[in-house]
Every structure is written in C-alpha cells, then in structure tokens.
Amino acid sequence: MFNFFKNSRERFKNKGKEGILLFLLSFGVFVACQGVLEEGNPVGPSTSTLRIIPSTAVVTTGASLTFKPLGGTTPFSWTSSNLNIGTIIVDTGIFTAGATPGSITITALDAVGNTATASVTVPGLPLTFDVAGATQVAADATDLITVTANGSGVGFTTTIANNNTGSTFILLPTTVTTGTTITITAPATLPTAIQGDQTYTITVTDASNTNTGTLTYVFQSA
Secondary structure, three states, X not given: OHHHHHHHHHHHHHHHHHHXXXXXXXXXXXXXXXXXXXXXXXXXXXOOOEEEEOOEEEOOOOOEEEOEEXXXXXXXXXXXXXXXXXXXXXXXOEEEEOOOOEEEEEEEEOOOOOEEEEEEEEOOOOOEEOOOEEEEOOOOOEEEEEEEEOOOOOOEEEEEEEOOOOOOOOOOOEEEEXXXXXXXXXOOOOOOOOOOOEEEEEEEEEOOOOOEEEEEEEEOOO
C-alpha cells in the first residue's frame, strides 16, 4: 500500500512538471511571433494602427507639405492617386502640388502591409487680367481684355450676370475668347436714363486648368 501511494505521488508530480513546461513553451512561441511582427517581417499586417498626419490638407500650386506616419512599422512608402494634381516622394512623404487643381488621395504603406490615407485639395489659382474691368458708353462697342497670369492659353469660357437685380434692362454683353484675349461687345441698345447704368460681373474660366477670375463691366445709360 505504501508503494502505491508513493508511485501515485510521483506520477502527479511529473504531470505537474509537464503542464508547467508546456505552458512555458507556449508562452515562448507567442512572444517570439509577436517580436517577428513588430520587427517588420512581412508575414501580414500587425495590430498597430497606422495614421497619416495631417489627414486632410489644402496645398497651393507649387507648394510642398511633408506627411508624417503615426504608428505602423517602418519603413513606409507613399503614393499619390493623381500625379497631375500632386506628386509625393515615395520614401519621405514630401508632397508637392502641381498645376492642375483638384482633390487626391495620399496613401501610406508600412513594412507589414498596414495602409492609411489622407486627402489633399489643390485649389485653382485665380486668373489675372491686364485691367480689373471696363466701362462702355457706346452700343455695340468692343473692349479687349488680356489674361496675364494663370491661364493655359488653351481657351476660356465665360458667364455674365447683371448685378442690377430687378433691372428692366435685359440685354447682356457678349464675349469671344481667342488665345489669352477676351473681346467684350456691348449690347446693341443703351439702357435708358430711368434704367440707369448696368453693372455686370463676367466670370472667366480656363478651359484646361479650370482657374477662374472675374471682371467688372459697366454699360452706361443714354
């Protein structure tokens, strides 16, 4: 009987040692795998959250902005969704806005496959002209306006609005664009003295880069 209890105690002690050993081995494997992920081994995305700072930005044409990663695993690579609107250096995150306005997405990719995105808007530059506007006193007379900056030279579209809300004078000047020149032709009839001078806003938009500018056009009454 004494031998039976002695053998049973030894078997229990041995099983206890085996359980402890198995636990220690399992824990060691977990720690090793976690270390592999954190060291950037490309076995799959880690649990570390990757973000981009800033997450949104407005960058004017020709200006630069450096995006920074927050979290993730180094090294990082950077891409732009539209190189015409803006480019980014793949290993530094330095973004430079191009001449084409619009909105794009910047993507960061870390060493273990995590990704994050940021949005960038590149606003159009204002068109500038050789004069701020024109005043015309004769019916059917013309004025020439020249676009001096931020136009592509491809062509322009125009919209014309009478600022005299409720005016009974309904005629509008007309425009023709050739190269960087805008020809404004006055209406065929002068407004009456009762109708008074008519002030128009002419909005000019570049057909290629969508840059815009405005002109003031005054048509004086008889």
